Amino acid sequence: MSDVTLDIAFPVERHVDDWQYRHAQGKVPGFWPYGLDGLGRYVDRLRAQAVAEPDTLARARARLTRRGRHPEPALRWNAGETRPTRDIALSWDENAARRMLAACPRPEMYCGVIWATDAAARGADISAIRRVLRLMSGMWVISSGQQAALVELVGENGPPVGFFRFGVDETFFTFHRPPTTPLVLSIGGDRDRDTETLFAALGRVHELAPETEIVVQTSSTLPPPAGVRTIERVSHVELAALYARASVVAIATRQNLHASGMTVSLEAMASGRPVVISDTPGIRDYVQGSPIGRSPQTGLLVPVGDAGAMAAQIVALLNDPELCAALGRGGRQVVETELNTTHMVRELAAFIGL
Known part of the structure; x- marks a missing residue:
């Protein structure tokens, strides 16, 4: 039988519990930020994890825990095959991934990348983030302009990099006729x-x-x-x-x-x-x-x-x-x-x- 658990690491400052409450009142789009609660349709258990900024000891412990371990890749199977047991964590961006690595490491970990490619292009030192990214099982970008740059950034034998497009909650942002006043x-x-x-x-x-x-x-x-x-x-x-x-x-x-x-x-x-x-x-x-x-x-x-x-x-x-x-x-x-x-x-x- 399949058994897939997915933890989504949100920065503690996101206040996901409060977001859920405000969503119920019609004040924010999506039950969770970015509509990531929709991943519940694809897994057996979906959980939101609030991750704080790790201290120096926690960061060192996280690096040592995964050092020498090759990240488990995304799994694929054919129709009719039984899905394996999987324990997965993901974060929306690379900064949350750094926290995720320390606070809720899992055998499979994925993250989006937003800022690192531009920081690298402008000559910033991103060696710490690069180390985090190389420990991921996979990364995605939501701009095609980043994909090749990220592959180059993580280097040879780095995790796979996917691209898909972002989306918004069309039930919250609804269509309106053109205004009469400019x-x-x-x-x-x-x-x-x-x-x-x-x-x-x-x-x-x-x-x-x-x-x-x-x-x-x-x-x-x-x-x-x-x-x-x-x-x-x-x-x-x-x-x-x-x-x-x-x-x-x-x-x-x-x-x-x-x-x-x-x-x-x-x-x-x-x-x-x-x-x-x-x-x-x-x-x-x-x-x-x-x-x-x-x-x-x-x-x-x-x-x-x-x-x-x-x-x-x-x-x-x-x-x-x-x-x-x-x-x-x-x-x-x-x-x-x-x-x-x-x-x-x-x-x-x-x-x-x-």
């Missing part, structure tokens, strides 16, 4: 957001379309230009309401491999909003700047660091409500059929052989 919205402040370019672009938008409201959620200390209102962090409910009011969602990022801005792009698309975003490796996995086959156009891509191009595309959309609506419908279609948490979890389950 609003340009920008959300997010991860380390690869380009606030300087964004503010320059939005300042130009204000000059060309002064009747347009412009709202930016950011933690940047840069002063915003005239006509641009900045706000602090917002709740998921407030975020969904902002998308519903928006005409266009704009995201400026610096050059990066991990597709910074993908989450906001998908949330906006799920809400029926067109996206204008910097064209970085991997972002085309999510935002289609032109129709491809049966995939509709969902947004507009602009060169990295080009504030003029971003402003021009935003204003073009504001002046073309029909195109805005068409891109919004296309975005919603893609999220409903491909870029949702159910699809993502299915791909993740397949990667680890569930």
Whole structure:
């Protein structure tokens, strides 16, 4: 008989118990962050583990425990075969993987990788994270721009690297008809957001379309230009309401491999909003700047660091409500059929052989 136990290591700061409570109240998407509770459909037991930052002794103990042990690979079997007993742990990113290795090591361990490839490309010392990654049974990325870089990073005989696309909860971020009052919205402040370019672009938008409201959620200390209102962090409910009011969602990022801005792009698309975003490796996995086959156009891509191009595309959309609506419908279609948490979890389950 099969017997598969899967532990998902969440940083203790995630407060998964509280997340579950807020989900029951309709305040956050997904029963667990990233919709990873959906993996319960593929295993006999699914558990959330809160993992704290390990101390020096715990990190050393974890390295010694797994030193010399080759990570167990993802298992595959044919239809009709009995699944073996498996004890698995996984984490969403490499920083949580470091904690997982110390707090809840398992015979099979998997993690996503988000930040390490860009850190390596910029010359940072990532030797400690590389050691953690080489102890995994497998790793995945959610940007095709990272895959080759991660294979090179972990080196010869490293764990396998998979790629699948991220998804959002399309039942939380719901479709809305285009607004009647123009609003340009920008959300997010991860380390690869380009606030300087964004503010320059939005300042130009204000000059060309002064009747347009412009709202930016950011933690940047840069002063915003005239006509641009900045706000602090917002709740998921407030975020969904902002998308519903928006005409266009704009995201400026610096050059990066991990597709910074993908989450906001998908949330906006799920809400029926067109996206204008910097064209970085991997972002085309999510935002289609032109129709491809049966995939509709969902947004507009602009060169990295080009504030003029971003402003021009935003204003073009504001002046073309029909195109805005068409891109919004296309975005919603893609999220409903491909870029949702159910699809993502299915791909993740397949990667680890569930």
